[in-house]
Amino acid sequence: MTTSKTSESSAAAPLLDLQALVVAVRRRRRFWCTMALLGLLVGAAMAVLMPPPPTAVTKVLVTHQEDQPNDPGTLIRTDVALLGTTRIASKALQSLKSPENPEDFMRNYRGTGLTNNLLQIDVTGDSDAEAVSRAKALADAFVADHVRRMQEAAKAEAKALLDQRDRMRDELAQVNKAIGNRSPGGDPKASASIESLFARRAELNSRIADFDQRAAEARTGTPKLIAGTQIVDGPRAVQHSLPRAAVTNAAIGLVLGLVLGLALAAVGTVVADRPVLRREIAANLGASVIAELPRASLRSGRLWRRRRTRVARERLSTTLARTVRGSTEPVSLLELGCAHSTSVIALDLAEALAPDGPVVIIDGLPGPQLANSRQKPGGPTVVSGERSAAVLHEERRLGVGSVAPGTAWTDLQYLGSQTMLVVRAGHGSAAWLHTVARQLADQRIPVIGVVLIDPDPRDRTDGTLWDGLHTALRGHNEWLARQNGTGRRRTERPPMPAARVPDSDQEAR
Known part of the structure; x- marks a missing residue:
């Protein structure tokens, strides 16, 4: 009976006693409070001993030919990725007349898409003046590259449309040559073929006019896109407040230290298994x-x-x-x-x-x-x-x-x-x-x-x-x-009382 009760109680016991865990972690409050205080001090010390480098920021308004009201931000993410290419970094370094390696320069700036058409560029440097000049060079290089790509795309589109128009004109010349001086009502036997030629000529004229219009629209729309892509917030140095940075880093260090201390205390409690x-x-x-x-x-x-x-x-x-x-x-x-x-x-x-x-x-x-x-x-x-x-x-x-x-x-x-x-x-x-x-x-x-x-x-x-x-x-x-004086052996157990049999069971027996 005792063995069965013991096995039942051990089987019903939880794998992890949350009450004991909470009590044990609370008793180790000196440890995790020390970890929290250490995190606070480390965060404040990092703000003092490792201040952020001089940083400049600028914002660029980017217009796209494929802009849509429901765009999920794919276009601006593409612009951010293009900003982090060696082509734009090289153009910026050329304008700065700097011998720095483009790959190294790319580690000193980053782009952030604030909206579907607004790009923010953050640049670091050895001084505020250098950071501002780097930000301006990057913004100019990005705008120039974006304008060049739009112009090339517009030229390619217009050229494709004009090529289609020229092919249509060649075909129209052949149709006019086939028609010659004949009129639709001249020869009754050839009236059907003549009517089809006249219809084809009308269709070719309409399509040639459409291609001319589309090519003109392609050339006309590019200046609007070019004018829309511009620097809307000039490069400026970011002012860093040491007290604010110290308080922020200290708060972050306090939270991280507290979380780490609680986690270590909980793990140590479970591993040590100290009641x-x-x-x-x-x-x-x-x-x-x-x-x-x-x-x-x-x-x-x-x-x-x-x-x-x-x-x-x-x-x-x-x-x-x-x-x-x-x-x-x-x-x-x-x-x-x-x-x-x-x-x-x-x-x-x-x-x-x-x-x-x-x-x-x-x-x-x-x-x-x-x-x-x-x-x-x-x-x-x-x-x-x-x-x-x-x-x-x-x-x-x-x-x-x-x-x-x-x-x-x-x-x-x-x-x-x-x-x-x-x-x-x-x-x-x-x-x-x-x-x-x-x-x-x-x-x-x-x-x-x-x-x-x-x-x-x-x-x-x-x-x-x-x-x-x-x-x-x-x-x-x-x-x-x-x-x-009974001398009962150590391994003996006291006798268990006999189970009382209910009266109804005794009568049944």
């Missing part, structure tokens, strides 16, 4: 969260926070002291990611237990956390782990150790036969929390509960396990079994 919520930490350690303490309560806060800090630490000390008094065996505090916090909690707990008798703290921390701590006169005695055997049996032992990577697991039993884990939220990965729970179970050290340090203030999840005694209080049941 933050109470329910996740309790589930991975196999023990309930019995108390918690904000990280700020363990620091020397400001004047208006001291009372809140004192109240939080007194409440935690009272809760832990009540739990330790109910135990007849030594209790240890094992830290994960909060050695300093654990040493402070141990001193507060020893002070709370002092009225009941002398308390000796066994320092098993890897660093000098307890040795360098300030101890009050008449406070608890702190001894190292090597001197734990010299502690008298009348004195209450309180071991302090660590379950961080590199821990000597077999030495934890000398700190206490049962333990309370002091875990900083978001420090250990889920795999390491599983390792801690497994190692403590193998050492037969029951976990009374978990003290959560630096919990998320918006975490509303429950840190109590309700899956059954064999899951939540595995080590505690073994400890009770040893006290009662």
Whole structure:
């Protein structure tokens, strides 16, 4: 039954817990706020250290013979592409008498189609005067090239029309020669053929007149197009405001840095898989969260926070002291990611237990956390782990150790036969929390509960396990079994209560 429930719960669990992801990203706000601030500073620094080069701008009105009201902008895009050709760049460089390579010059300007007939040209240079002269040369070269292409197109069209007219005239001459001096009503036998010749002559005359008119229109329309293509906004230098550029670049850098920081924080959270919520930490350690303490309560806060800090630490000390008094065996505090916090909690707990008798703290921390701590006169005695055997049996032992990577697991039993884990939220990965729970179970050290340090203030999840005694209080049941003398094995589970059979089923049986 338990296996089926576990498989069902694991199958129903989402691949990505959005609540845990949001909480973990919010806890890393120092990281992504730093990234946002870094982006802001980099953007402002780029505006100061890398100012834009001197730039000039001009606008050209371009008319096309194929202009249509519903043109989607194909013609102006063609003009932009033609502006970026070596032919126009070479013409502009020739007018400037510059030996620069056209390919290199093309990197210093660009064209933008503002409307179907308005082209903007942006040019950079070493100075404002050079940029303005380059813009004028480019605009003149483009207008001259555009006019030349229109004239050539008009000439080609007119020549084609006149060639057609000349062919029609040759054919008309042949028709006139065939008609000669005959009239339509002369010979009745030849009247049909003569009438067809006269009709063909009339048609040729009409078509010759049409070709003449179209050729004249082609030649007449070109001056209008040429006059319409002109520079409507003369070249001028673009004024750059350093404060405005700094503010703009800083805002862009701030947004990019913030987005990058949030993305990196989210990816790092998913990859690291560090539980933050109470329910996740309790589930991975196999023990309930019995108390918690904000990280700020363990620091020397400001004047208006001291009372809140004192109240939080007194409440935690009272809760832990009540739990330790109910135990007849030594209790240890094992830290994960909060050695300093654990040493402070141990001193507060020893002070709370002092009225009941002398308390000796066994320092098993890897660093000098307890040795360098300030101890009050008449406070608890702190001894190292090597001197734990010299502690008298009348004195209450309180071991302090660590379950961080590199821990000597077999030495934890000398700190206490049962333990309370002091875990900083978001420090250990889920795999390491599983390792801690497994190692403590193998050492037969029951976990009374978990003290959560630096919990998320918006975490509303429950840190109590309700899956059954064999899951939540595995080590505690073994400890009770040893006290009662039953000697139940560690791998045994408490018997499951028999399912109650409804009365109707019993009667049916």
